[in-house]
Amino acid sequence: MVLYLIPTSLGETDLDRILPAYNNEIVNRLDFFIVEDVRTARRFLKKINPATDIDSKTFYVLNQHTRPEEIAGFLKPLSEGREVGVISEAGCPAIADPGADVVAIAQERGFKVVPLVGPSSILLALMASGFNGQSFAFNGYLPVQPADRTKAIKRLENRAHNEKQSQIFIETPYRNIKMLQDIISVCQPSTRLCIAADITLETEFIRTKTVSNWKNQLPDLNKRPCIFILY
Amino acid sequence: MVLYLIPTSLGETDLDRILPAYNNEIVNRLDFFIVEDVRTARRFLKKINPATDIDSKTFYVLNQHTRPEEIAGFLKPLSEGREVGVISEAGCPAIADPGADVVAIAQERGFKVVPLVGPSSILLALMASGFNGQSFAFNGYLPVQPADRTKAIKRLENRAHNEKQSQIFIETPYRNIKMLQDIISVCQPSTRLCIAADITLETEFIRTKTVSNWKNQLPDLNKRPCIFILY
Numbered sequence: 001m002v003l004y005l006i007p008t009s010l011g012e013t014d015l016d017r018i019l020p021a022y023n024n025e026i027v028n029r030l031d032f033f034i035v036e037d038v039r040t041a042r043r044f045l046k047k048i049n050p051a052t053d054i055d056s057k058t059f060y061v062l063n064q065h066t067r068p069e070e071i072a073g074f075l076k077p078l079s080e081g082r083e084v085g086v087i088s089e090a091g092c093p094a095i096a097d098p099g100a101d102v103v104a105i106a107q108e109r110g111f112k113v114v115p116l117v118g119p120s121s122i123l124l125a126l127m128a129s130g131f132n133g134q135s136f137a138f139n140g141y142l143p144v145q146p147a148d149r150t151k152a153i154k155r156l157e158n159r160a161h162n163e164k165q166s167q168i169f170i171e172t173p174y175r176n177i178k179m180l181q182d183i184i185s186v187c188q189p190s191t192r193l194c195i196a197a198d199i200t201l202e203t204e205f206i207r208t209k210t211v212s213n214w215k216n217q218l219p220d221l222n223k224r225p226c227i228f229i230l231y
Numbered sequence: 232m233v234l235y236l237i238p239t240s241l242g243e244t245d246l247d248r249i250l251p252a253y254n255n256e257i258v259n260r261l262d263f264f265i266v267e268d269v270r271t272a273r274r275f276l277k278k279i280n281p282a283t284d285i286d287s288k289t290f291y292v293l294n295q296h297t298r299p300e301e302i303a304g305f306l307k308p309l310s311e312g313r314e315v316g317v318i319s320e321a322g323c324p325a326i327a328d329p330g331a332d333v334v335a336i337a338q339e340r341g342f343k344v345v346p347l348v349g350p351s352s353i354l355l356a357l358m359a360s361g362f363n364g365q366s367f368a369f370n371g372y373l374p375v376q377p378a379d380r381t382k383a384i385k386r387l388e389n390r391a392h393n394e395k396q397s398q399i400f401i402e403t404p405y406r407n408i409k410m411l412q413d414i415i416s417v418c419q420p421s422t423r424l425c426i427a428a429d430i431t432l433e434t435e436f437i438r439t440k441t442v443s444n445w446k447n448q449l450p451d452l453n454k455r456p457c458i459f460i461l462y
Contacts, residue, residue: 005358005359014253016251016252016253017251017253017348018251018253018348019348020247020248020250020251021247022247022248022249092358094357094358094359095354095357095358096364096365097364099358099364100361100362100363100364100365101361103359103360103361104361104362106361107359107360107361107425107438107439107440108439113359113361113437114359114435114437115356115359115430115437117248117249117250117348117350117431118348119348120351120354122354123323123326123353123354124346124348126325127236127323127325127326127330127334128236128325128338128344128345128346129334129338130331130334130335130336130337130339130344131331132331133325133326133327133330133331134331134369134371135368135369135371136368136369137366137367137368137369137396138365138366138367140365165368194338199346200348204345206344206345206346207338208335208338208339209338
């Protein structure tokens, strides 16, 4: 039986803009879901199909409080011949979210895992950056403590230059402005930085400039979900 | 004016399975396309909308033979207030294909670049691998020459272990079997390897095992498009 990995939107947007029609077919026929937050997941199912009988669905909550020994239990329907879906809070499950743990267990036990297509802010930002798409790395969050953060930014800049590998990272949205200031003060003026905010939303903004060009004109990134790429 | 990045399928599959309906709207209204191969691009446009008047569309060919000075010319319609689309041979433009060059020029000149959602074999494989999605790198093709290749595989295995960074790479399909043999002979038995073949197709196969477990049962990967991930 199949564990489906079901992407969701990256914010308020029509689902037809960012999800293939096939995903709806799959979601409509599933009764078991592994989710980060039940409320968001219910809302997503209702948006896909307002006629869905939500109360007939079973939700298992997988977040940072879930105990490892619980996770294996979420796959029990698979052993009973039922299909299960993993839904993330935003974007693609198992990319920068706890979903990877349950996928790892499913793989260990030999269950079939099928990923569905959907929006990944990491990949969309990289596509639109104009940077090297033949070699790139996603590094998640950088350290918050100033000395560690400076070191981390320098390390990524060096790797981008020495290995010609685009270096992607993220920040919690309310710290974006600080992050941008840190990048500008740490990196060489000629290093190129792509800033990608509100991807797939009405206010989408994706621009690549040199660090020295950004310095003169900082975009307002406060509280906007944002991807940074150095190259 | 906007440069749209338009993903295509990863092989023979219904477009509704892997592309949002919104992409069709965009494609239908564009008259200028930057493509790797005109024949594949025409076939894609016809599949999206059989009523398309293909002869009214303009195609610019961007491949390894395109001279850098030609590429900027492909963006001329943008300066004239027209929209342009970049279509890749398979999957997402500018990820592991020549599209990134034209995107870089568009960014330099300040044109708006909008990436559309579609299938990326790299991302789908990573989602289904169960490996770390908070830190990962795509490394493209590894060297073919045996000593260099062994060194490259070792380097990626070390980085996967030391930095807890999932290491993704590809191979030309007719050399997949050789690649699998090389990974198995070079890597430690406990290293985990995800093999993802024919992603989004009927014959899709995505399995994660330790190198020692793969050794006993090699899948037939000959000529199947394939992603390898070490962790």
